[in-house]
Amino acid sequence: RATVQGNCQHHVRPPLPPELHQTLPSLANLIQLCWHHQPDARPTFQQISIELDSIVVDSAVTDTYGRAFWKQFFTSDDPVQWADFLPGWLAFLQVDAPLAAALLAAPGVIRGADDDDAAAAGGGGHRATRRCRA
Numbered sequence: 001r002a003t004v005q006g007n008c009q010h011h012v013r014p015p016l017p018p019e020l021h022q023t024l025p026s027l028a029n030l031i032q033l034c035w036h037h038q039p040d041a042r043p044t045f046q047q048i049s050i051e052l053d054s055i056v057v058d059s060a061v062t063d064t065y066g067r068a069f070w071k072q073f074f075t076s077d078d079p080v081q082w083a084d085f086l087p088g089w090l091a092f093l094q095v096d097a098p099l100a101a102a103l104l105a106a107p108g109v110i111r112g113a114d115d116d117d118a119a120a121a122g123g124g125g126h127r128a129t130r131r132c133r134a
Contacts, residue, residue, distance in 0.1 A: 024055065026055050034048070057075060
């Protein structure tokens with residue numbers, strides 16, 4: 001009863017582990033937002049879902065440029081198909097448009113949808129890992 005009273009009336013929240021602020025500050029921030037003492041200031045479930053997509057990238061991709069790339073192009077796509085990945089990667093690298101178009105048009109660079117479907121049906125791994133099939 002004292003804990004409920006402390007949480008509700010005095011806005012007391014359990015402390016987050018200090019390492020969480022260092023390793024995943026985005027998760028620590030989301031937890032604190034969800035614990036806001038004013039319900040109207042808390043994020044909606046849609047906002048939480050969007051933020052969790054970003055947190056998954058933060059936890060899975062350690063490279064700064066890799067994180068920026070995934071967040072810019074593929075935060076909620078899982079798995080990412082090669083036909084979607086390559087144009088995004090070329091845009092992220094700021095490859096000149098004519099060169100990018102030539103690369104994408106080269107034989108064998110982008111497989112057909114039937115190949116992707118076959119790869120998806122027999123592909124290993126699990127959906128939580130953002131993978132690309134080449």
